[in-house]
Amino acid sequence: MPENNDNFDKYTPFFSASSSQLFLQKCYTHEKIEDAEIKSYENCYPFIYHLEHAKTYYNQAAIAPLSIQPILSFYGFTQLLKACLLTIDPNYPESTSLLAHGVTTRKRKKQQYDFLKDEVKTQKNGLFTCIAEKIFNLKHMEGEKFSMGTLLKEIPDMQSLAWNISRKNFIPLLPSSDGFQLPSTILDSYQMTSSRFQEFLTSKINHIYHLTETPGKLLIQTDKVLVYNAPSPIRYNLIEEQFMLSLNKSSSAFLLPELLIHYLISYNLSIIARYETEWWAELMKTMPNDDYPCIVQFLKISQSKVPFLIFEWIRSERFNP
Structure with missing residues (x-):
């Protein structure tokens, strides 16, 4: 750090x-x-x-x-x-x-x-x-x-x-050629289908997301670059130098x-x-x-x-x- x-x-x-x-x-x-x-x-x-x-x-x-x-x-x-x-x-x-x-x-x-x-x-x-x-x-x-x-x-x-307070509360957004990717297990964590997850991200983060489901992965494209400061569940991990998605969708924060x-x-x-x-x-x-x-x-x-x-x-x- x-x-x-x-x-x-x-x-x-x-x-x-x-x-x-x-x-x-x-x-x-x-x-x-x-x-x-x-x-x-x-x-x-x-x-x-x-x-x-x-x-x-x-x-x-x-x-x-x-x-x-x-x-x-x-x-x-x-x-x-x-x-x-x-x-x-x-x-x-x-x-x-x-x-x-x-x-x-x-x-x-x-x-x-x-x-x-x-x-x-x-x-x-x-x-x-x-x-x-x-x-x-x-x-x-x-x-x-x-x-x-x-x-x-x-x-x-x-x-x-x-x-332990933040263990398993975030999942990394891994860079891909035209966006980023998440493991498909994120759908289980959010208890959503891929289409519902795409709608959820778009509504909560005010960006347009396009999601493609492949074996074991979700490929995600967005119309904007990720930023460090935003009212969003996507946050930047300074230690690991990567963006991560919060899994706490029911949290008040x-x-x-x-x-x-x-x-x-x-x-x-x-x-x-x-x-x-x-x-x-x-x-x-x-x-x-x-x-x-x-x-x-x-x-x-x-x-x-x-x-x-x-x-x-x-x-x-x-x-x-």
């Missing part, structure tokens, strides 16, 4: 006022925003500062004790997201309500607390809602609840580290973009590290159950993957929704 520094090396061209100004002008022109050139000059330094701040947080998280890693990672994450929003909205943030996290969780944990069963709840205003709407065009998410176990199962990289999944988990861990001192300290000292390896693996994955996903969105997916 790439180290944090490797991911932020890709951002180096943005650490220039002239380069960032031209990039933001391109973004604002693409959004048909008036006075794109003027606004790009106004925002080039705030854009750079968000990226620099994010890099500092993530680099410190990589060398910090585990006890404070969730806090540093989450704040680095929010800085990257604010940089993303500046490429869409030159006036961000237009109100203080947009500065809230947009998510809430139970501050005081119950006895016999189980991290994987803990839930977060989305709110009407805040950074989460703003990102969901402006980057992924997802509206009306207020009041939705997600458990940590449900969210973690939708991160394919967890599977690569042999962590099945179509949730992976960036939002990382945000929800990272937010909750940052709250735990800040306010649940006793439980957090006991977890690190006694390692009583599977919560500890799960959290450690997530932090390692997220610290590399979030900067990667956001860079890919800024660089190319930003202009190809």
Whole structure:
């Protein structure tokens, strides 16, 4: 897996006022925003500062004790997201309500607390809602609840580290000459015929898929290239460097973009590290159950993957929704 520094090396061209100004002008022109050139000059330094701040947080998280890693990672994450929003909205943030996290969780944990069963709840205003709407065009998410176990199962990289929470929750999309292929056993997992599976993919992912069934394989063609950031059950495994399809079709997070999944988990861990001192300290000292390896693996994955996903969105997916 790439180290944090490797991911932020890709951002180096943005650490220039002239380069960032031209990039933001391109973004604002693409959004048909008036006075794109003027606004790009106004925002080039705030854009750079968000990226620099994010890099500092993530680099410190990589060398910090585990006890404070969730806090540093989450704040680095929010800085990257604010940089993303500046490429869409030159006036961000237009109100203080947009500065809230947009998510809430139970501050005081119950006895016999189980991290994987803990839930977060989305709110009407805040950074989460703003990102969901402006980057992924997802509206009306207020009041939705997600458990940590449900969210973690939708991160394919967890599977690569042999962590049992994501084992057998994804299947690789293998490249073929004009698309990709899946083993025909996917139809058993989804409990669908090949024609129904094709309709399902097309309806859920908003792409047109053409499926051909051959002995032991499903050959799939699509009208668009696969992207790293999308409201889709197809997610990119950074460790194995391949796209994978989620098998959790009944999950509430099945179509949730992976960036939002990382945000929800990272937010909750940052709250735990800040306010649940006793439980957090006991977890690190006694390692009583599977919560500890799960959290450690997530932090390692997220610290590399979030900067990667956001860079890919800024660089190319930003202009190809």
